[in-house]
Amino acid sequence: MPTPIDTDRLVLIVTGAHLRAESGDRPIAYRLRDAILDWAARSAPGETPFDTLVCSDVWWINNEELQTQPTISVGGPGVNALTAQLGEAVPAAFVIEDDLIVQVDLDFADPRAVVWGMNHAATLRAADAFVDRYMDLYLSAMAERLAG
Numbered sequence: 001m002p003t004p005i006d007t008d009r010l011v012l013i014v015t016g017a018h019l020r021a022e023s024g025d026r027p028i029a030y031r032l033r034d035a036i037l038d039w040a041a042r043s044a045p046g047e048t049p050f051d052t053l054v055c056s057d058v059w060w061i062n063n064e065e066l067q068t069q070p071t072i073s074v075g076g077p078g079v080n081a082l083t084a085q086l087g088e089a090v091p092a093a094f095v096i097e098d099d100l101i102v103q104v105d106l107d108f109a110d111p112r113a114v115v116w117g118m119n120h121a122a123t124l125r126a127a128d129a130f131v132d133r134y135m136d137l138y139l140s141a142m143a144e145r146l147a148g
Contacts (some may be wrong), residue, residue, distance in 0.1 A: 016080035025075035049143035102128040108141035
């Protein structure tokens with residue numbers, strides 16, 4: 001029997017439910033999840049500051065409980081409804097014109113981040129840019145937030 005999921009301890013990575021998102025963005029989301037798990041193991045050896053879960057935009061949009069949790073949306077607005085919803089709400093932190101965007105509130109008051117590109121390779125580069133430039137600060141802030 002699976003362990004119950006404590007939604008109050010989640011950092012979510014959300015991909016679109018569209019087939020292109022499932023085939024292209026979900027592997028990027030799992031790669032991002034692995035980077036987050038590595039960060040957690042280095043930052044808090046022996047304890048886990050939060051759990052990380054990959055889910056679809058359909059789950060996130062239809063579950064108010066999930067919407068309050070730190071969330072990283074992966075994939076463009078054409079295949080991920082959450083990215084489309086957050087487009088104007090989350091500020092751009094890193095942009096390569098006509099290629100990719102990383103959106104994250106650098107004060108971390110908004111717990112949502114978005115990474116996407118104009119194609120699969122650009123979305124992968126956007127996720128890498130998030131990991132290289134913002135992940136450490138973002139996860140530190142989210143761990144503090146979830147600790148209450």
